[in-house]
Amino acid sequence: DVKVTQSSRYLVKRTGEKVFLECVQDMDHENMFWYRQDPGLGLRLIYFSYDVKMKEKGDIPEGYSVSREKKERFSLILESASTNQTSMYLCASSLPMTGNYGYTFGSGTRLTVV
Amino acid sequence: GEDVEQSLFLSVREGDSSVINCTYTDSSSTYLYWYKQEPGAGLQLLTYIFSNMDMKQDQRLTVLLNKKDKHLSLRIADTQTGDSAIYFCAEIETGGYNKLIFGAGTRLAVHP
Numbered sequence: 001d002v003k004v005t006q007s008s009r010y011l012v013k014r015t016g017e018k019v020f021l022e023c024v025q026d027m028d029h030e031n032m033f034w035y036r037q038d039p040g041l042g043l044r045l046i047y048f049s050y051d052v053k054m055k056e057k058g059d060i061p062e063g064y065s066v067s068r069e070k071k072e073r074f075s076l077i078l079e080s081a082s083t084n085q086t087s088m089y090l091c092a093s094s095l096p097m098t099g100n101y102g103y104t105f106g107s108g109t110r111l112t113v114v
Numbered sequence: 115g116e117d118v119e120q121s122l123f124l125s126v127r128e129g130d131s132s133v134i135n136c137t138y139t140d141s142s143s144t145y146l147y148w149y150k151q152e153p154g155a156g157l158q159l160l161t162y163i164f165s166n167m168d169m170k171q172d173q174r175l176t177v178l179l180n181k182k183d184k185h186l187s188l189r190i191a192d193t194q195t196g197d198s199a200i201y202f203c204a205e206i207e208t209g210g211y212n213k214l215i216f217g218a219g220t221r222l223a224v225h226p
Contacts, residue, residue, distance in 0.1 A: 041218065042202070042219050043216045045213070048211070056211070092157075097212060098214065099145060100162050100164070102145075102147050102159045102162060102214065103159070104159075105157040106156050107155055108154075
């Protein structure tokens with residue numbers, strides 16, 4: 001069964017901490033994405049990557065960075081966590097031509113910053 | 115830029131049909147998608163429709179596409195409590211990296 005795995009389901013961090021959210025996919029997909037999901041706001045794209053070591057800003061990149069050193073792994077980094085980054089974070093992957101397969105999502109990481 | 119709009123909430127009685135509506139802006143979008151998100155989980159691809167189709171049926175699900183009005187709908191027949199979830203409509207952003215543009219999601223509540 002193909003999958004996207006996010007390392008943590010729940011995470012609690014303190015304000016100012018550096019936070020790493022990890023995502024691994026086993027489908028050999030070129031594209032990977034990080035979204036945050038907040039009630040009433042839907043999914044907002046933070047960053048995406050279309051190849052190893054390549055990254056593009058999404059709609060809300062401020063306060064975040066990403067790393068893609070290997071094709072299967074895409075990490076989201078909160079350089080200095082703040083309470084307004086408390087959210088559900090979703091990772092997804094896809095083929096370059098999205099087509100009828102769409103995106104495959106991980107189960108999400110619910111991050112609370114206190 | 116591209117935008118996808120959905121109503122935020124729908125409540126139906128168990129056994130009735132549910133219809134979730136969506137409008138999109140990119141007339142060149144080749145595929146349109148419906149995703150389902152159950153509580154505390156990620157999004158799962160429910161179904162998709164190719165832009166040269168008007169309708170697609172898959173068991174209890176019927177997708178209707180009106181390209182002229184850029185309107186997409188998802189009909190769930192015989193709605194069950196297990197259908198309670200958030201449903202997201204998405205279009206492909208043409209050009210660039212073929213990213214998906216998601217609506218804000220419609221929360222479907224099924225009551226007895």
